[in-house]
Amino acid sequence: MLTLATTTPGEPEIFASLQGEGPSLGRPSVFVRLSRCNLACHWCDTAYTWRFAGDNRPHRDNLAFDRADNQVTLDEAEVAARIGALGGNRLVVTGGEPLLQGAALARLVALLPAMHVEIETNGTVAPHAALDPQVHQYNVSPKLAHSGNPADLALPPERLAAWAVDPRAFFKFVVASPDDLAEVRTLAERHAFAPDRVFIMPEGTHPSILTERLRWLAPLVLAEGWRITDRLHIHLYGDTRGT
Numbered sequence: 001m002l003t004l005a006t007t008t009p010g011e012p013e014i015f016a017s018l019q020g021e022g023p024s025l026g027r028p029s030v031f032v033r034l035s036r037c038n039l040a041c042h043w044c045d046t047a048y049t050w051r052f053a054g055d056n057r058p059h060r061d062n063l064a065f066d067r068a069d070n071q072v073t074l075d076e077a078e079v080a081a082r083i084g085a086l087g088g089n090r091l092v093v094t095g096g097e098p099l100l101q102g103a104a105l106a107r108l109v110a111l112l113p114a115m116h117v118e119i120e121t122n123g124t125v126a127p128h129a130a131l132d133p134q135v136h137q138y139n140v141s142p143k144l145a146h147s148g149n150p151a152d153l154a155l156p157p158e159r160l161a162a163w164a165v166d167p168r169a170f171f172k173f174v175v176a177s178p179d180d181l182a183e184v185r186t187l188a189e190r191h192a193f194a195p196d197r198v199f200i201m202p203e204g205t206h207p208s209i210l211t212e213r214l215r216w217l218a219p220l221v222l223a224e225g226w227r228i229t230d231r232l233h234i235h236l237y238g239d240t241r242g243t
């Protein structure tokens with residue numbers, strides 16, 4: 001069984017869209033958003049996936065989304081059928097933190113052998129042994145200090161070291177101020193991240209904020225030899241579930 005986020009009460013968040021971020025930006029994909037997370041980013045744009053009573057973390061500062069109907073449990077065959085009905089050959093699994101449900105995810109993707117499987121992850125959880133060989137790409141988004149998560153939870157060094165040597169892994173750092181880039185540089189040097197696998201993405205859920213931040217980010221990213229990514233879906237659809 002998989003626990004998914006919902007778009008409207010009871011309706012699992014499974015949708016077709018353009019990949020809006022990172023190395024596959026612009027590719028038509030089917031998205032599956034799983035529920036629950038082990039972190040609690042201040043600026044998380046999908047807090048409805050994790051702000052549940054009993055998820056007892058320090059940054060769960062309100063229970064605005066604390067509703068049972070923000071998640072739904074389905075068996076893997078039902079999720080695979082819904083994905084298949086949307087067509088296409090690329091699957092993006094996100095959340096919440098999808099690797100928390102690695103065993104069930106392995107059963108899901110085994111039902112979809114022809115699909116290119118991309119996982120959006122915060123990078124803190126090792127992929128389940130049955131899932132890992134079925135994944136084509138990991139978009140790993142390690143969380144910097146401004147996310148509000150303690151570094152010992154958000155940046156486990158042995159996990160970052162493992163991603164660094166996995167050629168399927170791309171790093172996607174969310175940045176809100178120029179100072180955040182020093183932290184990226186430290187991590188990139190410590191773990192020898194390949195520069196062409198490091199993406200910088202502006203924090204923001206409004207087109208005007210993204211555009212403003214991309215403008216000052218561009219020369220700084222260029223100077224480091226990294227890559228930059230916008231959030232295309234925000235420009236196209238706003239901050240809307242199921243897009």
Ligand SMILES: C[S@@+](CC[C@H](N)C(=O)[O-])C[C@H]1O[C@@H](n2cnc3c(N)ncnc32)[C@H](O)[C@@H]1O
Binds near residue numbers: 201
């Ligand atoms: C909601 S997360 C789900 C996957 C996983 N938990 C993670 O953090 O990578 C999907 C992506 O959105 C990014 N994200 C979330 N809130 C954001 C915001 N306010 N601005 C920019 N990126 C954001 C995350 O860093 C991650 O790359």
Ligand SMILES: Nc1nc2[nH]cc(C(=O)O)c2c(=O)[nH]1
Binds near residue numbers: 019
């Ligand atoms: N279109 C679109 N592209 C995305 N890329 C990563 C997303 C995510 O929330 O993980 C996302 C999303 O929610 N929508």
Ligand code: SF4
Binds near residue numbers: 037040046049097122
């Ligand atoms: S790790 Fe991802 S889903 Fe979890 S709180 Fe942070 S941005 Fe949101």
Ligand SMILES: [Mg+2]
Binds near residue numbers: 045046
């Ligand atoms: Mg998103």
